[in-house]
Amino acid sequence: MKESTRVCNALALFQVMAKNSETRKELIEAKIPCYFYPFLKPSGDDKPLEYLRLTSLGVLGALAKFDDPYGPKVLHFFLETEVVPSCLECIDLCDELSRKVATLIVMKILMQEKGMSYCSATPERFYSIVQVLYRVVQKLTEKPCLLHLMYVIQCFLSLSEVFKFIGPSEAFIRQVPPQLFDNTFKDILRDDHETAWMLQVLHFNVYGPLFSPE
Numbered sequence: 001m002k003e004s005t006r007v008c009n010a011l012a013l014f015q016v017m018a019k020n021s022e023t024r025k026e027l028i029e030a031k032i033p034c035y036f037y038p039f040l041k042p043s044g045d046d047k048p049l050e051y052l053r054l055t056s057l058g059v060l061g062a063l064a065k066f067d068d069p070y071g072p073k074v075l076h077f078f079l080e081t082e083v084v085p086s087c088l089e090c091i092d093l094c095d096e097l098s099r100k101v102a103t104l105i106v107m108k109i110l111m112q113e114k115g116m117s118y119c120s121a122t123p124e125r126f127y128s129i130v131q132v133l134y135r136v137v138q139k140l141t142e143k144p145c146l147l148h149l150m151y152v153i154q155c156f157l158s159l160s161e162v163f164k165f166i167g168p169s170e171a172f173i174r175q176v177p178p179q180l181f182d183n184t185f186k187d188i189l190r191d192d193h194e195t196a197w198m199l200q201v202l203h204f205n206v207y208g209p210l211f212s213p214e
Helices: 004-017 021-029 045-065 073-078 083-093 097-110 112-121 123-142 146-160 170-174 193-207
Strands: none
Touching: 004 045, 004 170, 021 073, 045 073, 045 083, 045 097, 073 083, 073 146, 073 170, 083 097, 083 123, 097 112, 097 123, 097 146, 097 193, 112 146, 123 146, 146 170, 146 193, 170 193
16 A cells, blocks of 8 residues: 555656646657556456556546647547557446546547547447446446446447447447436436436437337
């Protein structure tokens, strides 16, 4: 734990640099985030490593500002260095906080046209993301979290946009969790009109205007 705390303190300084428009550029050009990727590996219930993982994800999350002038280069770096598979592994196997931050990073990537192109480049890559998100929804049915659910819905919404152009996919329909459209999350979504609207758009993209999932 002592060593973990020291490294986390150093990572926290990198997170400060990642939030600054000038220094984040230097971090990417020097490929510094590559040194954080090994900390993303799942490690069971090892708390010191979990703290390292969460803090490393925090640095990557701070870098994931794709709407500023340097954003496209950050996105290119993330895609080039395969950050998506590492985040998917965290979403699937790590604890709640790490899952949430990793989902946020994937969500931001999917909301970019180049990121969406990367994630849908092959059926295997596309459905590996869908399947991980499906499993997240199953976990959220047991322990709901509105913020995490919102990230997941936005991810599914971005993925569903593909089928507006190529037509419906039975394979995709089967892997969109029905819990998103029944009453499973009704209580936590009651006052969140934005997320409820996102669900309506997702439903339209997946099933069309007239079809309701059984």
